């Protein structure tokens with residue numbers, strides 16, 4: 001057994017030095033203890049590594065995700081909430097305050113614990129039995145432990161490490177998705193609030209028209225038909241406003257949830273309008289190459305695949321003998337006869353399953369299939385990432401062109417139509433209702449322009465996420481890509 | 493009101509004749525006109541003498557006498573007609589303007605008219621009302637081939653009867669007339685005529701209608717009834733020159749109607765007789781005095797009277813809509829509708845919004861609010877006492893004792909003798925009328941309100 005122990009001890013380099021003295025004694029238990037003490041929990045559960053993965057991502061607004069909210073971070077949240085909340089501030093708040101971040105880091109910590117667990121020696125088993133035959137008493141004591149567990153410990157520790165790396169990538173994706181979701185929610189909430197303003201104006205225009213129509217009918221200038229038509233327009237405008245108001249509430253609540261806010265903090269204010277469009281499109285080069293290089297889900301699938309490939313070797317090695325227990329036995333027999341003689345037997349016991357029936361083909365086959373599966377997932381994520389990069393880039397350009405068209409063409413034209421209608425009204429060439437109708441139409445066009453601007457900023461977030469983070473489709477695709485159950489070491 | 497120098501136009505016309513390029517050719521050099529001013533009467537330089545007419549905001553086409561034949565040259569072409577100062581319309585016309593120049597000849601004259609087509613499509617000229625060989629009648633496809641773009645045709649006939657005539661295309665007629673192609677023709681009597689009296693002032697103009705979308709400049713050729721520009725010689729008030737006469741003058745006004753509706757032409761302060769129609773002089777026994785004469789579609793009328801009442805007398809079509817600029821015919825009546833409370837709401841959305849029409853439309857004549865480019869106000873013009881609130885087919889007959897014979901200059905506003913202007917009765921003010929009468933349904937209050945228009949709430 002010493003060679004095994006030695007090999008185990010030869011594992012992590014920092015353990016080799018500290019265990020030098022004990023090594024001479026070559027005590028298996030001692031070695032196990034040292035080993036167990038060596039694979040310790042990382043103090044931050046991998047948070048720093050996650051932050052290193054996402055730190056430079058433009059979605060992060062230069063902020064760091066907070067594992068556990070502290071007093072300082074809460075103060076910063078309050079400070080950010082005191083002003084109209086811009087997109088960057090919203091992301092900052094979400095990253096220090098959202099339960100989703102804390103959830104992601106807790107999950108990472110669990111993974112860290114699993115890693116430490118996997119690198120720990122199995123505990124030895126102490127058996128004790130007392131047998132009586134007539135006056136004869138026999139005490140049997142056995143200290144045994146799982147040799148295979150010991151033998152495979154280095155591998156298991158390595159896979160756990162690999163799994164933890166994958167978990168870090170996953171946590172990083174969670175953080176980025178939260179940042180992206182927050183940005184998108186912010187964009188939706190601000191635009192919905194903006195829409196309400198313009199639809200309220202549209203309703204006011206309809207209200208003025210209906211009121212004048214009412215007065216027209218009152219003095220006998222208009223029929224019930226004409227008056228009723230104007231009232232109908234008002235009813236329609238009011239319904240449109242009600243829908244917009246509900247959308248504003250819903251989108252704001254969505255943002256509030258992502259920010260993890262409650263209590264008095266939900267009274268935050270949003271800016272009046274979305275940020276202006278960028279002056280030009282960014283120079284990105286080959287967006288597919290970018291996505292394949294930088295996306296965390298691609299890297300995660302690749303790491304997963306490496307781990308599965310590793311596990312394939314172990315499965316092959318342990319396919320025949322997958323359990324072996326060795327025990328030291330000390331049996332003491334008390335004759336309890338006249339001379340009260342007692343005898344002690346010492347020896348060892350080895351449990352070894354005979355590979356008569358299970359030659360391990362099933363396990364090997366399973367592991368190989370898992371490898372194929374994981375390789376397929378790498379390709380899948382690659383195809384997804386490249387396709388999403390193309391789609392998101394195209395989406396960015398289309399929504400940018402559309403929003404610009406509204407800004408530079410449609411809205412100025414609409415304004416011109418309104419001005420001309422005022423001139424026609426002035427010349428008694430058009431009625432006040434035509435003027436109000438034009439105003440209403442104008443508000444609806446402004447609203448369409450806001451929606452175009454909103455869609456642009458959503459596409460902008462999608463593009464950043466698709467190129468650097470993960471699938472903008474959400475965690476579902478991500479989970480499918482990385483869900484590979486960690487290879488069950490040895491199959492038991 | 494726009495006052496023009498009557499002689500400016502003639503100068504331009506003469507200047508144009510000097511730039512001769514085809515004078516050596518068989519065609520007479522076309523004379524062009526760039527001015528919209530009323531040209532002075534063109535005294536005939538040759539041929540039989542006659543007493544020339546004055547074409548309101550127009551001119552008479554000079555001719556070339558060629559071996560005893562009067563030769564005219566009309567050029568059908570796109571023109572930009574200034575219908576009133578600042579209001580320019582893309583029309584089709586003749587020799588630089590719409591309407592085309594007046595052609596004046598004398599009964600018995602042999603007349604040869606060259607017509608050059610510079611339009612993008614073919615045309616013809618129909619000599620409305622003339623007795624002439626059928627092949628000279630100018631009906632495209634029926635009596636002659638069309639004149640293709642770029643070609644010159646010649647018409648030749650003898651002016652057989654004296655009277656008032658018109659000319660206009662008879663090819664794609666609806667479009668070409670909607671675009672302004674028309675002109676006047678006068679055949680003067682060759683000697684004294686028992687039914688045609690000599691007059692001191694002889695004016696002529698054509699009635700026209702156009703549909704020019706406010707803010708645009710080209711007539712809508714497919715409009716049938718809903719026109720918005722009503723003109724005398726393709727001019728609208730206040731762009732129409734006044735008819736300036738000397739007190740005691742015998743005045744003849746010849747009017748031809750090339751619109752698609754009738755126009756009751758009405759003169760203030762005088763009774764006239766219709767002395768001639770498109771069919772010639774009216775027998776004396778068939779004449780009667782009146783102050784309005786309906787000029788039906790395609791008709792011509794000559795009104796004659798002695799201008800013996802001094803003053804500025806309105807001369808206009810009596811259809812009220814025809815003395816208006818463009819207006820929204822669908823704009824509902826706002827009279828009586830108090831906009832209090834609503835106006836602020838509208839101004840929030842439309843900052844330039846002004847309440848109009850709640851007391852009537854007279855506001856419109858006084859307010860000078862911006863309206864679409866190249867658009868006549870619905871009512872406009874100003875006189876010595878305030879806004880005229882007019883447009884379209886409206887001008888003035890100015891009768892003055894000191895207007896010199898042969899002087900057509902605008903004498904300015906009439907100076908009324910003391911005590912001859914309507915005036916306010918002092919000390920007789922009443923409170924203004926209520927904004928609106930009680931609703932018809934509210935009959936119990938009607939009596940009281942009618943008897944007490946002061947609107948005192950004591951019923």
Ligand SMILES: [Cu+2]
Nearest residue numbers: 755809811814
């Ligand atoms: Cu009329």
